[in-house]
Amino acid sequence: MADVLDLDLQTLPLDAWHRARSGRMVPFAGYHMPVQYEGIIAEHRWTRIHAGLFDVSHMGQLLIPLDQAEALEKLLPADLLAMNEARPKYSLLLNQTGGIVDDLMITKRADGWYMVVNGATKVGDMAVLDAAGVTFTYLEDQALLALQGPDAVAVIAAHAPGVADLSFMQAGAFALGGTEAWISRSGYTGEDGVEISLPAAAAEAVADLLLSDERVRPIGLGARDSLRLEAGLPLYGHDLDEQTTPVTADLLFAINKRRRTDGGFAGADRILAELEQGAVSKRIGFTVEGRQPVREGARILDVEGNEVGRVTSGGFSPSLEAPIGMGFVATALGAPGSALTLEQRGKLFRGTVTALPFVPHRYHRKGKA
Template sequence: MTDLATETQLNVEDAPEGVDEPQILPLDGWHRARGGRMVPFAGYLMPVQYEGIMAEHLWTRESAGLFDVSHMGQLVFTAEAGVDAVARALEAMLPGDIGGLGEGRMRYSLLLNEEGGILDDLMVTRRANATGEDEIYMVVNGATKYDDIGYLLDVLPEDVTMNLQDEQALLALQGPKAVDALARLVPGVEALVFMTAGSFSWNGHALWISRSGYTGEDGFEISVPAEAAAALADALYAEPEVKPIGLGARDSLRLEAGLPLYGHDLDPETTPVMADLGFAVSKRRRDAADFAGAGRILAEREAGAAVRRVGLLVSGRQPVREGASVVAEDGAVIGRVTSGGFAPTLGAAIAMAYVPADLAAPGTGVRLVQRGKVHEATVAAMPFVPHRYVRASATKGA
């Protein structure tokens, strides 16, 4: 097995500003007891691998992988005036149709600055709380959650309340056999389809479960009280389909799925159109043009962005990493690689990069330079590996 540096690329970084040491997740001891190699990531100590990134990647594609994603921020928004007031407030910053979400429905969206740059990508769900009142539940990236919270506190109206659910852990069970394993423990989850969620109970503990994830596979994300996280992880691990999976395989899986990683493929200088995330700007919001950065984003939708995020198939097996340059024939730098690695499912090196719009069509040849070495690559449609989400149409007649 090759080492981490040659297998995958991670956003391993210091703790957030104001935090001197990496924080400890509720399952820290659980990971260590099962051989997890712990590394600093997004301000936390997290397992990067157990038995090896390649084996964990392939296991998730074939069976079911258990990921600890408790570093991510779970936020809940309420208002005395009701959930519609929350939706209106959030729509000032998010370009999605938050007000149009039905209960238990979720949507991928983007937190935007006034220039239309992406501050974070996130998931938004409308749900009923324990008292039956609707609220908005949001999951944000771990590396940006404190910045997100600060930004939201600055811009949200005073009548909207935001709570960080730091008493909750978050587990992701991903892979084609995830539904088999989870349904034995939590009957009823099999009725969920992609981008829907609901309340469930396990051993007297309330769970919030969505059929979603960031691997391109079918799967679930499970919000569980931190005090019950180890017991639930044990119960899942006891199922024959399930093995624990670290950050390394999570990164290679999302890269094969063509999914951007904030801090690498997305940043405040990048707009949704540049990032090929135009689907996150809903038609109603485009027509209203009432979200942050709407002028710039709508102009780019009309005229096209100068650069675009694309997938690359790299010649040979040596991965090309973030920071490599895309160069013209005369050697001038015209783009940049933002993610790259070896794709175990494909047996090939792949990457994502920002290139000039006239080079963004699949099949276009480009040249990359990494540490002085030239690599040939071809623009490829994403995802590199087809998504296997279970959508509503797939369940009809089942």
């Protein structure tokens, strides 16, 4: 049966490249994807110290005409009218009840609104855009790579002059390895680094070019998940879903100032009411006593044993050498320092609410250390 199901999975442009480097391939978001090469902890630590190369070509890359801004603002709480060119912004695709359909990155470019959405939700996202009358082009012939870690920018700047001049959340078109690439100084690890959109046909040559630097190693999905968890970044389908609002998810920065006043986006009535009055629950980070992680789905209990929330992400932090997690609890119980009881498979664990991120972000912002 597994072999039959595997036939339904798509392959990445670098599928053979991953396998040639002993990438352990697993099903994820409808694709064969590498979960690890030499081991999750080793790959995690390498990325924190040097530079890791991630293949995230399963993500959906869309290009939307600039004249669609008004239609897009009905779905996103971003202030698109105030956006500067080549400045990526984190935003949210919302449903009519204020739930999060997807989280995404959107950039104003000369040729349109460039949007990167999650791989597991991209088909549904495109259906939402289509139903709202938003025209778009699915850039299915583009690959997407991420080079993350303290050495990442130095590595790529040797092949794409000018990239080092970018600050966090700035982007531009650059020549890289004989092709034109759209490179943004951003990522999903909490580290400095870049994300690279380039023609799929050029992905292998560029991956080889970057990997020729001894500071770079290929990194799989396993370390990508542990890195983003340490950075306190939510994962769609786990920490975010269509029942979660931006307020409960603690993503208030994604609701821009003009939109808080004018509204006009999907679910605005509920979201603006939560902004004013507070939400009944909130996303939190927590640490766990001992060494055993508490995984997604575990119950969070109050002192009387009543369920007051659920764990949505959990794992062992290679950087802190301790178990950490995120979840949702009643707002009154979510202050940093608050004690938690976590119940997993009938076993109780002691936890403490912790401010996010667990590991400080090291994004490159001009004028700041």
